[in-house]
Amino acid sequence: MPVIDDFGIEDVEIGDVAPGFVIARADTISIDAWIRTTLSDAGMHETAAIGETIPALGVGQIVESNSSDLAVGDWVYGMMSAQTHALLPAAGLRKLTLQDGITPSDFAGPLNVTGGITAWVGLIRVAQVQPGDVVVVSGAAGAVGSVVVQLAKARGARVIGIAGGPAKCSYLVETLGADIAIDYKTGDLAQQLAQAAPDGVDVFFDNVGGELLDIVLDNLAPAGARIAICGAISQYQNLDDVRGPKLYLRLAERNAMMKGFVVSHYEADYPAAMAEISALIQAGKLTLPEHVVSGIDRFPEALLMLFDGGHLGNLVVRP
Amino acid sequence: MPVIDDFGIEDVEIGDVAPGFVIARADTISIDAWIRTTLSDAGMHETAAIGETIPALGVGQIVESNSSDLAVGDWVYGMMSAQTHALLPAAGLRKLTLQDGITPSDFAGPLNVTGGITAWVGLIRVAQVQPGDVVVVSGAAGAVGSVVVQLAKARGARVIGIAGGPAKCSYLVETLGADIAIDYKTGDLAQQLAQAAPDGVDVFFDNVGGELLDIVLDNLAPAGARIAICGAISQYQNLDDVRGPKLYLRLAERNAMMKGFVVSHYEADYPAAMAEISALIQAGKLTLPEHVVSGIDRFPEALLMLFDGGHLGNLVVRP
Numbered sequence: 001m002p003v004i005d006d007f008g009i010e011d012v013e014i015g016d017v018a019p020g021f022v023i024a025r026a027d028t029i030s031i032d033a034w035i036r037t038t039l040s041d042a043g044m045h046e047t048a049a050i051g052e053t054i055p056a057l058g059v060g061q062i063v064e065s066n067s068s069d070l071a072v073g074d075w076v077y078g079m080m081s082a083q084t085h086a087l088l089p090a091a092g093l094r095k096l097t098l099q100d101g102i103t104p105s106d107f108a109g110p111l112n113v114t115g116g117i118t119a120w121v122g123l124i125r126v127a128q129v130q131p132g133d134v135v136v137v138s139g140a141a142g143a144v145g146s147v148v149v150q151l152a153k154a155r156g157a158r159v160i161g162i163a164g165g166p167a168k169c170s171y172l173v174e175t176l177g178a179d180i181a182i183d184y185k186t187g188d189l190a191q192q193l194a195q196a197a198p199d200g201v202d203v204f205f206d207n208v209g210g211e212l213l214d215i216v217l218d219n220l221a222p223a224g225a226r227i228a229i230c231g232a233i234s235q236y237q238n239l240d241d242v243r244g245p246k247l248y249l250r251l252a253e254r255n256a257m258m259k260g261f262v263v264s265h266y267e268a269d270y271p272a273a274m275a276e277i278s279a280l281i282q283a284g285k286l287t288l289p290e291h292v293v294s295g296i297d298r299f300p301e302a303l304l305m306l307f308d309g310g311h312l313g314n315l316v317v318r319p
Numbered sequence: 320m321p322v323i324d325d326f327g328i329e330d331v332e333i334g335d336v337a338p339g340f341v342i343a344r345a346d347t348i349s350i351d352a353w354i355r356t357t358l359s360d361a362g363m364h365e366t367a368a369i370g371e372t373i374p375a376l377g378v379g380q381i382v383e384s385n386s387s388d389l390a391v392g393d394w395v396y397g398m399m400s401a402q403t404h405a406l407l408p409a410a411g412l413r414k415l416t417l418q419d420g421i422t423p424s425d426f427a428g429p430l431n432v433t434g435g436i437t438a439w440v441g442l443i444r445v446a447q448v449q450p451g452d453v454v455v456v457s458g459a460a461g462a463v464g465s466v467v468v469q470l471a472k473a474r475g476a477r478v479i480g481i482a483g484g485p486a487k488c489s490y491l492v493e494t495l496g497a498d499i500a501i502d503y504k505t506g507d508l509a510q511q512l513a514q515a516a517p518d519g520v521d522v523f524f525d526n527v528g529g530e531l532l533d534i535v536l537d538n539l540a541p542a543g544a545r546i547a548i549c550g551a552i553s554q555y556q557n558l559d560d561v562r563g564p565k566l567y568l569r570l571a572e573r574n575a576m577m578k579g580f581v582v583s584h585y586e587a588d589y590p591a592a593m594a595e596i597s598a599l600i601q602a603g604k605l606t607l608p609e610h611v612v613s614g615i616d617r618f619p620e621a622l623l624m625l626f627d628g629g630h631l632g633n634l635v636v637r638p
Contacts, residue, residue: 209568223584229571244563249528251579252548258577260570265542 001237001307002039007054007300014087017066022090024060026080028108030115030143031293031302031315032057033207036236054082054299058316059096059108070095075104077112082299084319101282109314110147110277110288113263113270119147119205120273121266122228124155126259127203131156134197136216139207139233140178141168143288143314147277148205149176150286157203160196162189162212164309171312175287190215200254201225210234210243217247220254229260233307289313320556320626321358326373326619333406336385341409343379345399347427349434349462350612350621350634351376352526355555373401373618377635378415378427389414394423396431401618403638420601428633429466429596429607432582432589437549438466438524439592440585443474445578446522446547450475453516455535458526458552459497460487462607462633466596467524468495469605476522479515481508481531483628490631494606509534519573520544529553529562536566539573548579552626608632 017023035056038048048054058080062070067090070076078093080086096107110116122144123129135152139145140161149172152159160180161172169181180196182189193201193215200221206213209232216227235242251258280286291311293302296319305311336342354375357367367373377399381389386409389395397412399405415426429435441463442448454471458464459480468491471478479499480491488500499515501508512520512534519540525532528551535546554561570577599605610630612621615638624630 214563229568231571232568235568239568242565242568244533244565244567246561246563248563248567248577249548249551249554249558249561249579251577252550252581253579255580255584256578258567258570259575260568260572261574262571265574 002300002304004300004304009297014085017064017087020067020089020091021087022062022067022070022076022093023064024076024078024080024086024088024093025063026058026060026084026086026296026319027075028105028290029056029058029080029082029299029317029319030108030112031306031317032114032143033231033233033236033306034114035303036307037239040236040239054303055079056081056299056317057108057112057114059104060086061104065090075107077107082296082317084296099278099282102278105290105316106281106288108316109143109290110281110286111274112143115143115314116147116277116288117270117273118230118263119144119151120277121263121269122205122230122261123148123151123203124273125266125269126228126261127205127226129155129157129203133157133202134160134199134221135203135205136160136162136193136197136201137205137207138162138212138216139231140172140176140181141312142207144230145205145207146176146288146313147286149178150280151277152203153177154280154285160193160201162193162208168312171289175289184212190218193219204228205230207231208234213245214247217245217250220250220256223255225254225256227256227258229258236307291315293317295319321619321623323619323623328616333404336383336406339386339408339410340406341381341386341389341395341412342383343395343397343399343405343407343412344382345377345379345403345405345615345638346394347424347609348375348377348399348401348618348636348638349427349431350625350636351433351462352550352552352555352625353433354622355626356558359555359558373622374398375400375618375636376427376431376433378423379405380423384409394426396426401615401636403615418597418601421597424609424635425600427635428462428609429600429605430593431462434462434633435466435596435607436589436592437582438463438470439596440582440588441524441547441549441580442467442470442522443592444585444588445580446524446545448474448476448522452476452521453479453518453540454522454524455479455481455512455516455520456524456526457481457531457535458550459491459495459500460631461526463549464524464526465495465607465632466605468497469599470596471522472496473599473604479512479520481512481527487631490608494608503531509537512538523547524549526550527553532564533566536564536569539569539575542574544573544575546575546577548577555626610634612636614638
């Protein structure tokens with residue numbers, strides 16, 4: 001696991017803005033688990049070289065432009081990275097269209113490709129949630145998990161969220177509307193899940209992996225269950241020796257499916273995902289609280305916080 | 320692992336045949352991996368009590384009948400178990416309709432629910448094989464694997480069979496028509512597979528599990544691969560501590576699916592499976608050599624043989 005001293009902060013002058021390039025002031029930077037995987041060479045994502053700026057997605061506003069596609073003042077989404085201002089090709093940014101009730105920072109949260117859009121793709125395209133399904137979500141109080149809980153409820157499922165600690169569990173039920181919250185830090189998780197889903201789990205949206213995945217495999221519905229593998233935050237410190245699911249043969253015994261996904265594979269679905277999530281936000285049926293860490297110098301602290309479970313909702317840095 | 324001395328042989332008188340019951344002379348008893356799982360209490364299948372007859376599927380011929388549904392001389396398929404004659408309710412047996420070119424023992428092999436029908440369901444319904452797919456089959460020289468290889472070829476796939484030893488590998492290519500055979504006992508399996516499937520594996524039909532499953536996960540096609548989990552014969556000695564796939568996150572990285580199945584879940588597909596396999600047999604395009612162990616007293620020996628890899632094709636006992 002990286003420590004704060006592994007990170008350095010530099011003041012760099014941007015210099016000239018070449019034709020086709022723009023400067024965006026970073027407004028909201030999303031702290032996502034995939035960033036961690038760029039800091040190892042396990043090959044899950046591209047590895048960031050030592051000394052390079054840490055990559056991160058986020059929302060910004062154009063402050064200087066040498067492109068006819070973007071004007072000063074435009075809001076954009078893209079690879080802001082861990083910096084106050086990003087010099088980027090205009091072609092690498094998506095200009096945001098702000099509708100009523102949607103804020104720019106929503107695009108770094110419920111409408112972020114690695115946030116709410118990932119939740120939508122995993123729940124709806126990969127796990128193919130149906131009304132009446134018993135849906136279990138791990139890491140349920142995080143950015144992706146929070147949207148999964150609310151989308152599953154909106155689609156008519158019964159939702160069990162798994163998270164750590166009473167504050168997160170209360171948030172799952174009171175703020176997000178989960179039917180049941182299970183605190184994995186308290187009591188016997190297997191027993192709690194068996195009680196919460198006596199007829200078995202139809203859909204599991206997994207952000208955590210490790211032993212938790214085995215416990216859900218052991219509680220799958222007798223037939224037709226679908227597991228969407230979104231991530232495995234419990235394993236990212238140790239990608240060279242991941243704990244594989246010992247109970248994967250439950251997939252055979254219970255005619256179940258485990259399907260992994262990278263959200264970018266489903267790019268064609270982004271408009272449908274954006275439309276459904278935007279409508280739910282506008283109707284007041286979907287919310288994603290921000291846990292804001294202020295100051296770009298605290299980016300490393302925010303990144304480490306993602307792994308110690310200390311935040312709730314969407315963890316962002318606001319430079 | 321059981322040893323020969325764990326088994327006993329008894330002479331038992333059948334006695335009266337109650338109304339609705341019949342006596343079938345067991346003709347061909349199929350030695351299947353699932354039998355092994357009934358000899359442990361790991362809960363994968365029902366556990367056979369100590370002292371009970373070992374369950375086994377097979378083909379027999381009616382020698383005495385107290386049912387109007389079956390007559391002496393009829394060929395039947397059902398739970399013959401490890402015995403020369405089976406006293407069974409007629410309702411538990413399926414009367415066989417023999418077409419030209421199809422023998423009764425085919426129903427204990429390419430047309431056996433746990434043989435060729437399992438191959439069909441896994442390849443066609445679970446893995447949804449398509450023409451042009453690169454298909455990898457483990458345990459390819461066994462009863463299920465042999466049918467998978469030939470069905471995949473018939474459906475227009477490129478087929479890589481994995482088996483142990485030169486005799487089996489030669490059988491895969493020469494008898495079954497596999498494009499490539501890989502001997503897992505020789506050389507580096509990962510390297511051989513990477514060479515055989517440079518663009519990645521689209522379909523993996525897994526009968527073996529263990530490290531082999533990880534090697535295939537590491538060689539999946541960039542997107543859309545499908546793994547059908549049929550069994551895990553490498554793990555059946557140790558079902559309490561199965562080696563889970565450490566590389567299961569490849570499913571996420573490569574947008575791939577792993578789906579398990581129990582063939583009985585797909586009972587509605589049996590007629591389509593029977594029809595396709597029968598037609599291929601009749602056209603001379605599908606064969607499944609029998610490895611016959613003669614004498615019911617050698618049933619335990621045959622069962623142990625299934626796990627030491629000593630047979631080729633369909634392992635059967637002919638009492």
